[in-house]
Amino acid sequence: MKDPYEVLGISRGASEEEIKKAYRELAKKYHPDNYVNSPLADLAAEKMKEINEAYDTVMKDVQSGGFGTNGSESTGSFDFVEIRNLINERNFYEADVRLNSVPSERRNAEWHYLKGCVFVGRGWYFEASKFFETACRLDPNNEEYRNAFNNINQSSENLNKRDSSGTACTICQGLLCADCCCECCGGDLIRCC
Amino acid sequence: MFGSVKPYVPDLYVRENEYFKSVYCGLCRSMGKHTTELSCASLSFDMTFFALVRIWICEEPSEIKMRRCPVHPLKKLPIRTDSEALEYSSYVSAYMTYYKILDDIADERGIKRFFARVARLFAKRPVKKIPVKYSDVGKVIKQDLDRISALEKEKCKNPSEVAEVFGHLLGECISFGLDGDKQAISREIGVHVGKWVYLADAACDLEKDEKSGSYNPFLEAMGLEESQKFIKSGLDGVLSMELVSALAAFDLGPSGGECAGCISNILTKGMRYTLAENLNKTKKKEKK
Numbered sequence: 001m002k003d004p005y006e007v008l009g010i011s012r013g014a015s016e017e018e019i020k021k022a023y024r025e026l027a028k029k030y031h032p033d034n035y036v037n038s039p040l041a042d043l044a045a046e047k048m049k050e051i052n053e054a055y056d057t058v059m060k061d062v063q064s065g066g067f068g069t070n071g072s073e074s075t076g077s078f079d080f081v082e083i084r085n086l087i088n089e090r091n092f093y094e095a096d097v098r099l100n101s102v103p104s105e106r107r108n109a110e111w112h113y114l115k116g117c118v119f120v121g122r123g124w125y126f127e128a129s130k131f132f133e134t135a136c137r138l139d140p141n142n143e144e145y146r147n148a149f150n151n152i153n154q155s156s157e158n159l160n161k162r163d164s165s166g167t168a169c170t171i172c173q174g175l176l177c178a179d180c181c182c183e184c185c186g187g188d189l190i191r192c193c
Numbered sequence: 194m195f196g197s198v199k200p201y202v203p204d205l206y207v208r209e210n211e212y213f214k215s216v217y218c219g220l221c222r223s224m225g226k227h228t229t230e231l232s233c234a235s236l237s238f239d240m241t242f243f244a245l246v247r248i249w250i251c252e253e254p255s256e257i258k259m260r261r262c263p264v265h266p267l268k269k270l271p272i273r274t275d276s277e278a279l280e281y282s283s284y285v286s287a288y289m290t291y292y293k294i295l296d297d298i299a300d301e302r303g304i305k306r307f308f309a310r311v312a313r314l315f316a317k318r319p320v321k322k323i324p325v326k327y328s329d330v331g332k333v334i335k336q337d338l339d340r341i342s343a344l345e346k347e348k349c350k351n352p353s354e355v356a357e358v359f360g361h362l363l364g365e366c367i368s369f370g371l372d373g374d375k376q377a378i379s380r381e382i383g384v385h386v387g388k389w390v391y392l393a394d395a396a397c398d399l400e401k402d403e404k405s406g407s408y409n410p411f412l413e414a415m416g417l418e419e420s421q422k423f424i425k426s427g428l429d430g431v432l433s434m435e436l437v438s439a440l441a442a443f444d445l446g447p448s449g450g451e452c453a454g455c456i457s458n459i460l461t462k463g464m465r466y467t468l469a470e471n472l473n474k475t476k477k478k479e480k481k
Contacts (some may be wrong), residue, residue: 029444030444032447034437034441035441037438038381038438038441038442039377039381040377040378040381040441040442040445043374043377043378043445044441044445045352047445118352121359122353123299123353123355123438124351124357125353125389125430125434125435126352126353126356126392126431127351127352127353127413129427129430129431130414130415134425152427152430152431152434153426153427153430154430155430155433155434155437156429156430156433156436156465158433159433159436159437159460159461159462159465160438161438162440162457162461183363
């Protein structure tokens, strides 16, 4: 087994806070949800296991927080329950065949949403976003459809997030904010501004 | 591939930038050595990325020397010494150039076809120099490019379907000859970058294709006006999904070092930034 400290990327004298922080960052990075549609899911799971074991070893008395996969709730109409199950089982081919056999007058918002899910499973994000968009248009109040659409549209935020942790800039921003707050209450944190 | 896979330089460390340049120059030199000096004309940032991934996944040690090169005779530049990854990238580059030209001869008309015929004369020799053990790579490239042409002729209405083929091409090429995790990781990166490149190119060529009446997946899928709207609002999200997937694979590979730094920069910032720039450029041209 690898050195658990090395796995977590921390030094031997690391405090509990540091260990938790390192673990949280790694867990976020290799979380199964990030590899849902990836053939590397096994590899990621292995890595995750390694991290979990390392964390357990390092923090013997602290129990690691488990990861509940957010199972999608089947709130759909009767017709689509089976198709939802197929999608959950990642049987996209069968799900697509069944979706295509639905007559066009019965293709409602949920149908478009499920079709989008099938496309996400295949990695066809352009088509997926188009179907999610239609689902949202047909049923603007449905949170599930809206979330799926936003997931694709806002995926670039995941890229921005990757390297914005604790740079000098955010520290300055924090200080300036704190200063403004103080000034509001009549005090002053930074005298020159 | 048209040169949008490159780093966002302001965010690179100076040592990473030096490293990137040394690979770029090293690849040029390697191409000169293995596939004739002529092939250096087809050197591109995309192929440099290809070489970077091969170097990174194989964890090749870096050996950089200060040398002069014929293109910049006055200054000594950091150049990576020839290695397996660079040699392999040269061969892939030669294949890609050659089959792309054959494709153009088949698809283009008039003066463009004539130019393609001339270019074929020059692109043939580099391909002949490729050792037999790499001929499978050539077969994959030819097969996939043919498949793309066929889909384009059919006027395929699913952009992802065509992009997938290009993704397959790049994934197979970039992982060729590797095994186990290395193969799986590099293939996954190749697949998603390939899809990204195809869709990004299609978005950049939208107006041009509209005018010339050539195939464009977005035009087929939703017409000009809708496509323009999509490129403004939805394209970034769809393409970022590919980058997120590529980065997920990247996180499973070796970490640390300049090479990983360059790749991470290209995937998180470089590709998006260059695409945004290219889209702006085409818009300005439209206005004129």
